[in-house]
Amino acid sequence: MQYDWKKIINSQKESTLTVKEFCRQNNICLSSFYKSKRRLENDELQSDLFVPVEVVDDAHPNVSMTIDGHCIEFDPALLDRIIGALK
Template identity: 35%
Template sequence: MTAHATPAFIVPEITMATETNRPKRLSQSQWQALITEQQNGTATQSEFCRSKGLCLATFYNWKKKLNNSDKPAEQKAPEFIELPVASEPLPRQTWDIELELPGNVILRMRQ
């Protein structure tokens, strides 16, 4: 069994191990602090995650989630379409349907 090194950024209260010996999940504010730290630094996102022991995909997901939560939700006004008012009743429509079935059977429907 090999010893697992605890990433440098994880403080002792975060590393309270579970039964599987994994650190607890990071809170939203902890992710925000990490994202801000990466943005203020010179390391790429990939380098930053590698140095902190973070999953790059999880970092991207949190960055997207927190970026979207900063923006107010756009409230789009409902679009209404004005329909013309018929001044005269529409003419009655007629239709004819003819269906040829096997056995020389023809079914005709008319209105």
């Protein structure tokens, strides 16, 4: 039988019953309750370790060069058009 442990654990938290009493009244094995609670807590900790990031596809990074301490950056597409115009 599958239990919705998150719902069960939240129900126990919202009740005024101890875990032991809650489990007894709901015919839940006490060790299963604690095992499932620990597993859910670990899952939540694991999910907090990862932060979603937005991946930006920048297939054409800027071209840059430094001359006498001055940095010049070019958009590759623009640089390509300028070189093409000079040919």
